[in-house]
Amino acid sequence: xxxxxxxxxxxxxxxxxxxxxxxxxxxxxxxxxxxxxxxxxxxxxxxxxxxxxxxxxxxxxxxxxxxxxxxxxxxxxxxxxxxxxxxxxxxxxxxxxxxxxxxxxxxxxxxxxxxxxxxxxxxxxxxxxxxxxxxxxxxxxxxxxxxxxxxxxxxxxxxxxxxxxxxxxxxxxxxxxxxxxxxxxxxxxxxxxxxxxxxxxxxxxxxxxxxxxxxxxxxxxxxxxxxxxxxxxxxxxxxxxxxxxxxxxxxxxxxxxxxxxxxxxxxxxxxxxxxxxxxxxxxxxxxxxxxxxxxxxxxxxxxxxxxxxxxxxxxxxxxxxxxxxxxxxxxxxxxxxxxxxxxxxxxxxxxxxxxxxxxxxxxxxxxxxxxxxxxxxxxxxxxxxxxxxxxxxxxxxxxxxxxxxxxxxxxxxxxxxxxxxxxx
Numbered sequence: 001x002x003x004x005x006x007x008x009x010x011x012x013x014x015x016x017x018x019x020x021x022x023x024x025x026x027x028x029x030x031x032x033x034x035x036x037x038x039x040x041x042x043x044x045x046x047x048x049x050x051x052x053x054x055x056x057x058x059x060x061x062x063x064x065x066x067x068x069x070x071x072x073x074x075x076x077x078x079x080x081x082x083x084x085x086x087x088x089x090x091x092x093x094x095x096x097x098x099x100x101x102x103x104x105x106x107x108x109x110x111x112x113x114x115x116x117x118x119x120x121x122x123x124x125x126x127x128x129x130x131x132x133x134x135x136x137x138x139x140x141x142x143x144x145x146x147x148x149x150x151x152x153x154x155x156x157x158x159x160x161x162x163x164x165x166x167x168x169x170x171x172x173x174x175x176x177x178x179x180x181x182x183x184x185x186x187x188x189x190x191x192x193x194x195x196x197x198x199x200x201x202x203x204x205x206x207x208x209x210x211x212x213x214x215x216x217x218x219x220x221x222x223x224x225x226x227x228x229x230x231x232x233x234x235x236x237x238x239x240x241x242x243x244x245x246x247x248x249x250x251x252x253x254x255x256x257x258x259x260x261x262x263x264x265x266x267x268x269x270x271x272x273x274x275x276x277x278x279x280x281x282x283x284x285x286x287x288x289x290x291x292x293x294x295x296x297x298x299x300x301x302x303x304x305x306x307x308x309x310x311x312x313x314x315x316x317x318x319x320x321x322x323x324x325x326x327x328x329x330x331x332x333x334x335x336x337x338x339x340x341x342x343x344x345x346x347x348x349x350x351x352x353x354x355x356x357x358x359x360x361x362x363x364x365x366x367x368x369x370x371x372x373x374x375x376x377x378x379x380x381x382x383x384x385x386x387x388x389x390x391x392x393x394x395x396x397x398x399x400x401x402x403x404x405x406x407x408x409x410x411x412x413x414x415x416x417x418x419x420x421x422x423x424x
Contacts, residue, residue: 030303045223118196
C-alpha cells in the first residue's frame with residue numbers, strides 16, 4: 001500500500017518478521033521521517049534518528065547503560081530502591097481497594113529519572129507530575145487522527161489549534177525540565193566519577209569537542225533523555241499492570257508464584273535480577289505476560305536503507321516496513337495456546353525455563369530496544385517483590401475482572417481496575 005508518496009508493507013508471521021529484522025537487520029535501520037517526526041524529534045536522539053547520528057547516539061546509550069549497571073549503586077540498585085517506595089505505597093493502603101496504575105506509573109518514571117538525572121522525585125513533586133503527564137499525553141497522541149492529519153497537511157496544521165499544539169507544548173515543557181537538570185549537573189558534577197546519563201553525556205561532549213564527525217551536543221542529549229522517558233515509561237508500566245491484572249484473574253497461577261518465591265527466596269535479602277535463574281515459574285509468568293498483553297500493537301516502523309528482496313518480493317529503498325508483532329507473539333505454530341495466559345509456553349517438560357525465538361517484545365536486530373535489560377530488570381524485581389509481599393485480590397463484591405484491552409493508543413492498555421493488596 002501507499003501512504004502519501006511512500007510505499008508501505010505490513011509483515012505478518014514469524015518467518016517474514018525474522019527475515020526482515022534479523023536477516024536484513026542492517027538494511028532495516030531507517031526510520032520514516034514524517035512531518036510530525038521532523039518537527040518534534042528533528043532527527044536527533046535514538047528513537048527517531050537514522051544514519052550516523054543514530055549509530056553514535058545508540059552506541060553511547062548502550063555503553064552508558066552498561067557502565068551504570070556496574071557497582072553498588074548500579075541500575076539494579078536503583079530499581080530495588082524505587083520498588084521499596086512502591087511497596088510502601090501499597091502497604092499504606094491497608095488492604096483497601098486501590099488503583100495500582102496511580103503507583104506503578106510514577107515508580108517506573110522514577111527509575112528512568114534516577115538513571116538519567118541521578119536522583120528520584122517525590123511522587124507528589126509538581127515538576128515530576130508534569131513530566132509524567134507529558135509522557136502519557138504524547139504516548140496517546142501519536143496514533144491519534146490529529147497526528148495523522150498533521151503528517152498529511154503539515155502546512156495547514158501548524159497554524160490550526162488542536163491537541164497537536166498541546167503535543168508541542170508537552171515536548172517544550174519536558175525539554176525545559178531536562179535543560180534545568182543539565183545546568184545543575186554542569187555546576188555539581190565530578191567528571192572523574194560520573195553518576196548518571198547526563199554526567200556521562202557531558203563527559204562525551206567534552207571528549208568529542210575536536211571531532212568534526214561528533215554528534216554529541218546538548219540538543220542530542222535532550223532528545224536521548226526524552227527517548228528514554230518515552231520508550232521506558234509507558235511500556236514497562238503497562239506491562240506491570242497486565243502482570244498484576246493476570247494475577248487477579250488467575251488466582252491459581254498467583255498462588256504458584258507465591259509458593260515458588262517463599263520456597264526459594266531468603267526474606268531477609270533483596271530480590272536481584274540474578275534470582276530469575278532460580279525462579280523458573282515466576283520468570284515464565286513474566287514472559288507470558290509480555291507475550292499475551294503485547295503492549296505495542298505493531299513494532300516500530302522501519303525504512304529500507306537500500307533495495308532488498310524480502311520473502312521473494314523486491315522492496316525499494318525508502319519502503320516503510322511495519323512488523324506485525326502480534327502475528328508473531330500469537331503465532332499458533334510457535335505457541336500451544338496463543339490466546340490464553342499459559343506460563344507453560346516458557347517451561348520445558350522438566351519445569352525449567354526456556355525462551356522461544358518467536359518471543360520478541362523488544363524487537364530484534366539492529367533496532368532492538370536500547371533499554372531492554374533495564375526493562376527486564378524492572379519487570380522482574382517489581383513483580384517479584386510485589387508478589388512476595390502481598391496477596392493480590394479483587395475488592396469485596398467484585399466477582400471477576402476483564403482481561404480485554406483498551407485499544408486506540410500506541411499501547412494495549414488494560415481496562416481500569418482496583419485491587420486489594422493484603423500483606424503476608
